[in-house]
Amino acid sequence: MNKLKRTINYIIVLIYRLVRRIPFLEYAYIRFRALSHGDKLLRLKPLSVKEYCYLKDYWIKNIEEPQKRMVYKADYYPDIKGEEHYCDSPEIYICKLKDVVVIGGSAVMMADEYALTDVCDNYKDDRVDYIAGPILKADRNDFYIEVSKDIRSIKNTVVNLSGLAASNYYHLTIELLSRFKYIQDNIKNEEYVVLLDKDAEKYPQYCSLIKRILGEQKIEFIDFGERLFCNKVIYPSVNTWMPFNVKSNLYFCISDNIISKSAVYNVRNNIHIEATDKNKRRKIFISRRNSGFSRLENEEDVAALFVEYGYEIICLEKVSYADQVRLFAEASCIVGASGAALTNVIYCKSDAVIGCFIPRKYNFYIYSSMAHMIGCKVLFFDADVVNSSFAFSAESCKVNLKKCRQYIKLLEKLMGEEERT
Incomplete structure (x- = not known):
């Protein structure tokens, strides 16, 4: 059934991508979509938040200057060594804006004729596809955004932590909630409410995470595509620079x-x-069998191999947030297919080993970079793509079991436990 749903979704997206190549058909489609939802379609000019602040002479403070930041290109089984790469990144800043409209689930604020978003400053090449969330059509000149017809207002000063894909654990944890610390450290003696997307309270684990990060802070939730007029907004800029999407057939x-x-x-x-x-040395295989999309077509066989070597098979969907943190903090090795659950590597001990099944051609090094930052050892496995899709996040893979057994032995060696195998 899941394969059928993925096939139908793939066909729908494929048709849409074909439609996007014909401008008048694309515009007709997005206008029809907005009207069919009872929404409004806005056309706005993209402008960076920082540039708008300079234009209006608003308060802005740099938290971290532009600098080279480390990306860790993962070690891959059997013998590809990892490398640190240092890439230029923009500054991280906080600013204060007046009379803007926040659009839920979009990472966009609206002011005058502008769509205010950090994406304008961060991506200068033609690889990036800006379409995401309620942003239905976009380039460097125009954003077409599906929004609510009505505009709600709020009188309180708002700290804007609304953004893209708050229903995803990685995006919520690292891209959104991590920015609250800049507010705590730099905004004193001011009352405010924190603005989060409604999707951020989708799961009990997310609610627990929010409680841990925000404490007793008052929260205002905004619906997907909803427009919220704010007299005063405090905005902490992005502190990660993964693009919305990359264009079809690009990695x-x-x-x-x-x-x-x-x-x-x-x-x-x-x-x-x-x-x-912290003295425990648990070995954990993260299963995605209950997630609706395993990513590993032969996950059951792969998991059985790990069981032979003393690994626990864990499905995190029903595990509380506190227990997930405890699980990763007690682990000597965590392995699984690429997915948001690996965000929890940030809670691992510095001598833990992190494994991941992901095709090397994707060049996806978010989890290896986070693991490397806290001192973990990393060893990934180059899985074979068996079902190609319009985006690598929707592709499924397969693992050669003979190679997988050798891979596990290397993981054991990295843990210093090869004598137990």
């Missing part, structure tokens, strides 16, 4: 994986799990 380049160290440590240092036994 990431190294610089698409840039994450600031503060994004990782703002969360890692804020989480305290009292009952964690």
Whole structure:
């Protein structure tokens, strides 16, 4: 059934991508979509938040200057050595804006005729596809955004942590909530509410995470595509630079994986799990069998191999947030197919080993970079793509079991436990 759903979704997206090549058909489609939802279609000029602040002479403060940041190109089984790459990144800043409209789930604020977004400053080449969330058509000149017909207002000063894909654990944890620490450290003696997307409270684990990061802070939730007029907005800029999407048939380049160290440590240092036994050396295989999309076509066979070597098979969907943190903090090795659950590597011990099944051609090094930042050893496995798709996040892979057994032995060696195999 899942394969059928993926096939139908693939066909729909494929048709849409064909439609996008014909401008008048694309515009007709997005206009019809907005009207059919009872929404409004806005056409706005993209402008960076920083540039708009300079234009209006608004307060802005740099937290971290533009600099080269580390991306760790993962070690791959059997003998490809990892490398640190240093890539240019923009500054991280906080600014204060007046009379803007936040658009839920979009990473966009609206002011005058502008779509205010950091994406304008961060991506200068033609590889990036700006379409995401309620942004239906976009280039460097125009953003077409599906929004609510009505505009809600809020009187409180708002800290804007609304953004793209808050329903995804990685995006919520690293791209959105990690930025609150900049507010705590730099905005004193001001009352405000934190603005989050409604999707951020989709799962109990997310609610627990939010509680850990924000504490008793008052929160305002915004719906997908909703327009919220704010008299005053405090905006912490992005601190990771993974693009919205890359265009069809393109893979990431190294610089698409840039994450600031503060994004990782703002969360890692804020989480305290009292009952964690750091002397434990659990070996964990993260299963995606209950996720609706396993990514590994032969996951059951792969998991069985890991069981032979003493690994626990864990499905995180029903595991509480506190227990997930405890699990990763107690692990000597974590392995799984690429997915948002690996965000939890930020809670691992510095001598843990992190494994991941992901095709090397994707150039996706978000999790290896985070693991390397905290001192973990990394060893990935180059899985074979068996079902190609319009985006690598929708592709499924397969693992050669004979090679997988050798891979496990290398993981055991990295842990210093090869004598047990």
